[in-house]
Amino acid sequence: MTGEVARPKVSAFVTRADGRLLVFSHSESPDAGIQVPAGGIEPGEDPAAAAIRETEEESGFTGFTVERFVDRRLIREQRHGRTELHDRWFFRLIAPDGLPEQWRHGEGTGPDADDWIPFDFFWIDPDAEPLPLTPDHAEVFRRLRDQS
Template sequence: MVTVYSNQQEARQDAARRGLREKVLCLVLRGKELLVCGHAGLPQAGTQLPAGGVEAGEQPVQAAVRELYEESGLQLPAPRFLVSYRWEARLPGRLTCQVCHAYAFTAPPGLPAAWSHPADGHTFVYRWASLDAPGLDWEMDAALPYLNSVPAPLQETAHD
């Protein structure tokens, strides 16, 4: 189940009040394509986006830039905030609930069609997928409808 917040401040306050993990999702766009990844040797992990947790004292926008770099090797400036939402799901053996902040990045010219990048003991395998049907697993497609609703480029302030 996905619950969309009216703004990022509300999402962060709700995460703090409930003691929930905050996560960032990085949507890297190249025209009508979206950068997606999987884990080499772990097909059960599914098709995902570069993503990860917001560390203590870190703003979500900083976490998005950091996670994108750590997981893909891409160092891209000026992420555009899209939406914050709470994701709740019953997974095998557990219930998960976390607050997600989605950011859009623009891919620079010249990126390859596919590549792999080692991070956190995994090898992430990247490719471009159609933005119309990227085949994302988990809740990662929840931000897609917001890609065209925010004017670009939106510069986020440190308090958002």
């Protein structure tokens, strides 16, 4: 890892009043697994603000609030044939009232309408075992859940 620059990223564990956790799947890429809102931190951006921004962009809703910072880790991720080092910040966010049980939204990855990636959002029981998240997200979320 010498000389390698870690890309700053955030992950958001969004819960609502009943305790369920917001997750999504990529309908066009089921191999991506079940995920929580996440993405890059812009240069000069506060990581907590990035967690809210990424959650709003990916979900299509606003009104999320940061409850607290959870953890920060260097994680080596392998995706789409690439290996990257991420400086990942984890936050717990509170969902606004009134979000649906499930919905589809997404974000664009380029200038063309064809570059839109749909995300299928839904809520899961945070006590489910096995927890259907990526291993690094599941580990951090279990620790968060156990501390609550």
